[in-house]
Amino acid sequence: MIKLLVAGEVYPKRQHIFPLLKPFEKSGAFTDAQRMSLYNISENDVHFVEVMQDADFVLLPMSWNFYRSENKMATAKQILAQANTANKKVLSFMVGDFGIDIPDFENVIVFRHSGNRAWLPETHVGMxxxxxxxxxxxxxxxxxxxxxxxxxxxxxxxxxxxxxxxNAAKELLHTAARNVRSKLGMSRGQAQQLLSTSYLRAAILRTLEKTSIVTTNFIYRKQYRAGATTPEMRAKTTREFYENMRDSDYVVCVRGAGNFSVRFYETLAMGRIPVFVNTDCLLPLAETIPWKKQVVWVDYKDRNRVGEKVAAFHESLSAQQFEDLLAENRALWKEKLTLGGFFQSVLSSESNRK
Structure with a gap:
């Protein structure tokens, strides 16, 4: 059981509430069975304590984006100082496609979806x-x-x-302008790779379509969710999205606006193999999950050889190994990449380091 101290006020802005708190910030009618089904965590897995010395970890309840935008950084820093005095590690996180600049605190873990691994301190962890x-x-x-x-x-x-x-030129100009504002201190956002992500995705798909060593199963959308505006249309396009995964062996996973791919986790949840184009991404549990065994790993510099990479990976697997890998990826998602699975895995690992 993980013992946590929630240090500070939890404000009614759900997007900015620390993810591990969300399963427990529900109405009274929300049962523990529902919590397990939706989040893969139970009230028996977490114990919220009132005294800092009793805690395994101190939890900063709101995102760094919230503390910065609401001018509450002093409050956050005070909590960090108290935890440091008590020799307790603090759990914190960022939201959104782009990170924000914060000081580098030694006793703080910063969970985040996006970011460039090479540009970040080791205390920033993929989520x-x-x-x-x-x-x-x-x-x-x-x-x-x-x-x-x-x-x-x-x-x-x-x-x-x-x-x-x-469109690629517009994206590049927009990113360059944002980077200049960041460097000049005119923006709280962090600088980003100078890259047109929509063009990169299209180029990867086009490269795969040109080769005969793979079969492509692509559905192109002109708009997000095919422009669905009603619940019925959204349900239809969502089902088509997952049926496309169901009917494929591998799924192309390229970063979006932020340097991460939601599709990557959806693919694993479906028991499929991501074709992961690595743009210096911040993958979760990188020290314990053998990612290059679970996915087709394509470094950005090798993007024009994506077809060769997929074909070579596929050829290296026997029929049984291929089927086993599908099962492993589904289990990997359930056990370590759901909300409960991830935090229990990473915090157990952190506890063992103490």
């Missing part, structure tokens, strides 16, 4: 995008769909991709 179980939500089952190991791998993708050079 999954927590997604609802698509097998339960869409397909009404606890299992996953197995696939046979065919000679030619099927690579799927359903979403937006824009090969327009004009």
């Amino acid at each position: 999954p995008a927590f997604v609802e179980d698509p097998m339960q939500k869409i397909f009404k089952t606890e299992g996953y769909f197995n696939r046979a190991h065919n000679q030619t791998p099927v690579v799927g993708f359903c979403g937006q991709a824009n090969a327009s050079m004009l």
Whole structure:
């Protein structure tokens, strides 16, 4: 059981509440069975204490973005100082596609989805995008769909991709301007890679379509969620999205505006193999999960060889190894990349270091 001290006020801004608190910030009608089903964590897994010395960790309840935008950084720093005096590590996090600049605190872990690993201190830790179980939500089952190991791998993708050079130029100018504002101290946001992510995604897909060593299963959308505006349309396009994954062996996962991919975690949840284009991403549990074994790892410099990478990975697997990997990825998501699974894994690891 993890013992946590929530240090400070929890404000009614759910987006900014520390993820591990959210399962416990529910109405009285929310049962522990529902908590387990939705978040994979139980009230028996976490004990909230009142005294700092009794805690395994001190939890900063709101995001760094919140403390910065609400001019409450002094409050956060005071909590950190108290924890440091008590020799307690503090858990904190950032929200959004882009990080914000904060001081480098030695006794603080900063969980975040996005960021460039090479640019960040080791205290900044990758956090999954927590997604609802698509097998339960869409397909009404606890299992996953197995696939046979065919000679030619099927690579799927359903979403937006824009090969327009004009759009790419606009993205680059926008990012460059944001980086200048960041460097001059005119923005709280951190500088980002100078990269057109929509063009990168389109280029990856185009490279795969040109090769004969993989079979592509792509659905192109001109708008996010195909422009769905009603619950019925959103349900239809969401089902099509996951059916595309179901009918593929591998799924292209390229960063979006932020340097991370939600699709990466959705793919694992479906028991499929991500084709992960690494743009110096901040992956969760990088010290314990052998990511290069679980996914087709394509470094950004090798993006033009993505077809070769997929084909070589697929050829290296026997039929049984391929089927085992699908099962492993589904289990990996459930056990370590759901909200409860992730925090119990990472905090158990941190506790063992003490």
